[in-house]
Amino acid sequence: xxYRFARRATLTQDSFITEIFKYLQDKEVISFSGGFPxxxxxxxxxxxxSAQKVFLNEGSSVLQYATTNGDLDLRRFISERxxxxxxxxxxxxxxxxxxxxxxxxxxIGKVFLEPGDTILIEEPSYLGAIQTFTSYxxxxxxxxxxxxxxxxxxxEAKIIHHxxxxxxxxxxxxxxxxxxxxxxxxxxxxxxxDKHNVILIEDDPYNELYYKGSVQQPISxxxxxxxxxxxxxxxxxxxxxxxxxxxASIEVYKKxxxxxxxxxxxxxxxxxxxxxxxxxxxDYDEHLNALRTRYALQHQxxxxxxxxxxxxxxxxxxxxxxxxxxxELPEGMSSVKLFYEAVKDKVVFVPGDPFYVxxxxxxxxxxxxxxxxxxxxxxxxxxxxxLIQQSI
Amino acid sequence: xxYRFARRATLTQDSFITEIFKYLQDKEVISFSGGFPxxxxxxxxxxxxSAQKVFLNEGSSVLQYATTNGDLDLRRFISERxxxxxxxxxxxxxxxxxxxxxxxxxxIGKVFLEPGDTILIEEPSYLGAIQTFTSYxxxxxxxxxxxxxxxxxxxEAKIIHHxxxxxxxxxxxxxxxxxxxxxxxxxxxxxxxDKHNVILIEDDPYNELYYKGSVQQPISxxxxxxxxxxxxxxxxxxxxxxxxxxxASIEVYKKxxxxxxxxxxxxxxxxxxxxxxxxxxxDYDEHLNALRTRYALQHQxxxxxxxxxxxxxxxxxxxxxxxxxxxELPEGMSSVKLFYEAVKDKVVFVPGDPFYVxxxxxxxxxxxxxxxxxxxxxxxxxxxxxLIQQSI
Numbered sequence: 001x002x003y004r005f006a007r008r009a010t011l012t013q014d015s016f017i018t019e020i021f022k023y024l025q026d027k028e029v030i031s032f033s034g035g036f037p038x039x040x041x042x043x044x045x046x047x048x049x050s051a052q053k054v055f056l057n058e059g060s061s062v063l064q065y066a067t068t069n070g071d072l073d074l075r076r077f078i079s080e081r082x083x084x085x086x087x088x089x090x091x092x093x094x095x096x097x098x099x100x101x102x103x104x105x106x107x108i109g110k111v112f113l114e115p116g117d118t119i120l121i122e123e124p125s126y127l128g129a130i131q132t133f134t135s136y137x138x139x140x141x142x143x144x145x146x147x148x149x150x151x152x153x154x155x156e157a158k159i160i161h162h163x164x165x166x167x168x169x170x171x172x173x174x175x176x177x178x179x180x181x182x183x184x185x186x187x188x189x190x191x192x193x194d195k196h197n198v199i200l201i202e203d204d205p206y207n208e209l210y211y212k213g214s215v216q217q218p219i220s221x222x223x224x225x226x227x228x229x230x231x232x233x234x235x236x237x238x239x240x241x242x243x244x245x246x247x248a249s250i251e252v253y254k255k256x257x258x259x260x261x262x263x264x265x266x267x268x269x270x271x272x273x274x275x276x277x278x279x280x281x282x283d284y285d286e287h288l289n290a291l292r293t294r295y296a297l298q299h300q301x302x303x304x305x306x307x308x309x310x311x312x313x314x315x316x317x318x319x320x321x322x323x324x325x326x327x328e329l330p331e332g333m334s335s336v337k338l339f340y341e342a343v344k345d346k347v348v349f350v351p352g353d354p355f356y357v358x359x360x361x362x363x364x365x366x367x368x369x370x371x372x373x374x375x376x377x378x379x380x381x382x383x384x385x386x387l388i389q390q391s392i
Numbered sequence: 393x394x395y396r397f398a399r400r401a402t403l404t405q406d407s408f409i410t411e412i413f414k415y416l417q418d419k420e421v422i423s424f425s426g427g428f429p430x431x432x433x434x435x436x437x438x439x440x441x442s443a444q445k446v447f448l449n450e451g452s453s454v455l456q457y458a459t460t461n462g463d464l465d466l467r468r469f470i471s472e473r474x475x476x477x478x479x480x481x482x483x484x485x486x487x488x489x490x491x492x493x494x495x496x497x498x499x500i501g502k503v504f505l506e507p508g509d510t511i512l513i514e515e516p517s518y519l520g521a522i523q524t525f526t527s528y529x530x531x532x533x534x535x536x537x538x539x540x541x542x543x544x545x546x547x548e549a550k551i552i553h554h555x556x557x558x559x560x561x562x563x564x565x566x567x568x569x570x571x572x573x574x575x576x577x578x579x580x581x582x583x584x585x586d587k588h589n590v591i592l593i594e595d596d597p598y599n600e601l602y603y604k605g606s607v608q609q610p611i612s613x614x615x616x617x618x619x620x621x622x623x624x625x626x627x628x629x630x631x632x633x634x635x636x637x638x639x640a641s642i643e644v645y646k647k648x649x650x651x652x653x654x655x656x657x658x659x660x661x662x663x664x665x666x667x668x669x670x671x672x673x674x675d676y677d678e679h680l681n682a683l684r685t686r687y688a689l690q691h692q693x694x695x696x697x698x699x700x701x702x703x704x705x706x707x708x709x710x711x712x713x714x715x716x717x718x719x720e721l722p723e724g725m726s727s728v729k730l731f732y733e734a735v736k737d738k739v740v741f742v743p744g745d746p747f748y749v750x751x752x753x754x755x756x757x758x759x760x761x762x763x764x765x766x767x768x769x770x771x772x773x774x775x776x777x778x779l780i781q782q783s784i
Contacts, residue, residue, distance in 0.1 A: 009503040040452070065626075067413070099660070102654075131654045165396050270633050
């Protein structure tokens, strides 16, 4: 059958993630690949209690169609938390619940992006965002990333040269690099975007996963109506329930609302009620502290193993939170090639390529330490170290 | 702030549904409006048991990221049911789980529709589909609907004149008209679409809601690779859980998969596991029989009340299933005007306008009998009858 597909459907390729999924069925495979949280961090018992409570107390209303905005109690919880934790005032009616923050990216694309528009992203950037923006047939331009955040000189040059509608940034524990923007850089970026009227998409799923210090101030808090702030419970509670959100100005909110209404009407009301009951009945901060302690330890174990087994020519990017370690192999060494060698040794990770726009055989790679035991982290790094040693 | 929105985001207006929602907070208001199933039909206790079982037996895996395809057991259940009930062979790997079948419409739009393409729909048609297709900036052309299905002469003329990529049909208990296609017409439509290479989107959420006879044969079963068949548990189990599906050829499936991956990764794995455990552990057909008995009774009560209270000039469309009664007021009478009068009498319904493309003050209207008691159905119809009498 000769289908007449839309052009946009011919642009996105099978993602590398699908390739990696193939190897994850084998329990012997040590996985540093997906951004999967550690299932031991899921509050399984508490969510079970919450689910029982919801079925008992709320009856059939939780199984009925619900409003597109999302559950009001949940939006109030998120609003209150921004107020208490970061002194940001975002009313509940400017928070739209989405099926993961990934879905917010899709709807932002739908509301803003025409074929041929330009969007700026960091280099490297989140592969899922690149995939989503690609489906909107836009010109994706990249801006250099330094150890304290985006390169301001490159940023202004790209803004002036490309006149982008949107810029997509992950300022806290960036995926894949692990980098966090300094406070000064956050303010400077806000000032520059404000001056040039570029709308910021600020993706902020990892902010609570700090191993020292505290939660960081979103760039959006300096920008008001010129920004969209995305959040998620996927990394902190459960990704399978698909609950994220986007905060937007009233005018943009209306457009995102209509986009969601025409797309899936609303996100699961059952999941939202289970989640908000969990959040209200339990100490979320205590849960987050336990999660941080676990990830901080696993992060340190991975760094220690890297120091022990990797040749000194491998560059390790600094990070103090999130779920990833970003590495650069010696120049000219392909991380895709390393991937296929590592698969034979039953270790997987994500090679750099999908985090770039049109880069092949990048020498960078992303390792997640979230989802493996201490022993398997050390063993996996040992195997990778051997392979890298052999290639130098 | 002067936002540079995409053109598509400026085309879809606030839907009339949002207008109706305003009145639904008031419990005194008798609602014949939304396509909300009756909450008494939700298998609340059984889903509660299923949720407990899922949390106890499956542990954290149900809270983790899952594959974009959807739960394999659930897809197998759907596949097996097509085999047993309708003798249609659809392998589980050609079924994609979506967040309601509404979401499948959005992804089909994403995969097929370019601005300026033509899509054919029935007149009248489902307002949510019109809203979704409008967001893809396409030319929506309508084909006349007769009491046994679409008008074949008008259909062929429209195909030849407009060269549509897609046609969107709801052949069983159509929303809003309640009409079902005869078996002969189904075959004739299939033959015509096959001949002209028009891809069919067959939306089939009401097929199980028959009050006599049995489940009807989808047009898709005569078309193979030239059709997409959509289904949903929203009308039969729970809309709040947002579980629907789309069946597609392998080539189209790949595109829909990528569209979903770039949009929300996957639908809630928790909800899918709760649902499939419910389906496996309970007698779904027994549940459906109880639901059919309830709706058949409420349907009859509404028809009886209409016969009693409505002037004979009001035309009632024939239907033997689904959730709706479709009416035509005397020529020239506006159902939107009637709506605002009825609101004062605390009765709401959906006026005809949103079911058409660019029609204002249509004389048709849709009444849902699903979500009210016998007494309130009769009382609501009495009030509407009075208002219509006064306007003649």
